[in-house]
Amino acid sequence: MSSAAIAADLRIAYTGYSTDNTFWIGVANAASEEAERQGVEFIDMTASSPDAAAQKDAVDRAIDMGVDGIIIGSVDNRAFDSSLDNAATAGIPVVAVDTGIDHSHVASLVQTDNLAAASIAGDYIVGELGGEGTVLILGGSAGHQTGNARRDGVLIAAEAAGHEVIFQICDWQDACAFETTTNFLQSNPDIKAIFSAWDPGALAAVSAADALGKLDDLVIVGFDGNPANLVAISEGEQSATIKQDNTQMGVQSVQNLLNLIKGEEAPALVPIAGILITADNVAEFQ
Template sequence: MSLKLKTAVLATATAIGLAGAAYAQDMRIAYTGYSTDNTFWIGVATAAGAEAEAQGVEFIDMTASSPDSAAQKDAVDRAIDMGVDGIIIGSVDNRAFDASLDNAAAKGIPVVAVDTGIDHPHISSLVQTDNLAAAGIAGAYIVEQLAGEGSVLILGGSAGHQTGNARRDGVLTTAEAAGHEVIFQICDWQDSCAFETTTNFLQSNPDIKAIFSAWDPGALAAVSAAKALGKLDDLVIVGFDGNPANLVAIEEGEQDATIKQDNTRMGQESVRNLLNIINGADAPAVVPIDGILITEANVADFK
């Protein structure tokens, strides 16, 4: 949408480095995240909404209550039909948007991705954790704890999911390089699958000494399964997200570690980048955000 058709006003975010940016008084941006029932994504949406409010921009959260790629695509299509000025997508299935993004491009509506890359030329910017590097840190921690013994079970996301694949590869590459057998199982980010998979593999494979879940609720499911089998003390369990419940589990000695994602910064940066693009300014193609390893040694710093 051409900014010449709108009356520009100064943004209210001078203190955060966007001094001089001018945004239309009636500017609207749409956001659709992974779901509203996930702690990590609640944090992303809250930060994005607060950033939009600080900029004096209307923020329309169209996120579904549970992960649903069809519902999310529909939300994007509805946002385009509404004529919003820009869209932020935290995708459930990053392969689901080709036609929608073609339509957004035709109508001049910029789109930014958060957390997960979407392979389409109309995506102007991606804000995400450096998942490969962060998972490599998780893998190095697992290797150190195992001291040369045991296999590693990886509980993964969805097939072909960019974020999940990077988290898998970071741990897999590091563990295999240290000589550990790695078993990978797709769980579609489903906690029930994480519980069932952990239960089945711990019963059938006594060599498993570490479990990495690509999402923190899956790590808690693995903890529950291991406890039920009386094997929790024999395992290293590591998650990814830095959710509050997992920090409690680490503090209590049930989960060993997690990788914290800075979901506040992810929400903020995605809005800032989108507004810059709408305003005709540059925005980085990729904003990689470092992950932080949280263990019992430093968990108190993050609670």
């Protein structure tokens, strides 16, 4: 799509998960650059930290501003019903990125194929454990579509291989990941692998395991492919991570939204493949 095909005064609003998260910084930067390439004004309304109420308020303000389209990377995908009703009434198309939003007005979702990617992580964990050990999963928030898919991919693979799985909701909070890891490693010596649905949580698990002197005995896998985690993998602390292509996610969400603004169709789902990063290939991504 060339910028000539887009009216010069178009404005699109974007609200992502937060501005203090490496993955989401990448999504926002890619989306902003694509909007600039298309000659469209990009209004980033993302809060500095994850705040569902503030994000809903941002969507409401964007609607009041009369923007031409909205991209949402949701903190809580259940928080937008009335806002999306209003967007539909105003004729403002909405695209979701990373996490699906169950509302008829959300016409397109661009996200990592979380279930398939987490299944890769699960298969890796199973292979590393060699048939023994319990798997601890550090999850996102209750009912969160992305977190549930990441949990399920690992859980299904591990249980199919005969491993006991312990799942704990951590609301994407690193402090919870640290505390949960500490408590379960102290109370359950059978835990041999930890999967965190987000990479900073994996680093928290690394720190907790290291403090207990158990790091060398564990397989620790994260999800996102953040730079700090790649360093931890290269230094032999974290075992693996699943890299999300946040650049492609940002670009595709803008392209889909612009198609909708033009009255054209956009795919209901654009699945972006995940990549397993281990010590064997981490240098390729640093």
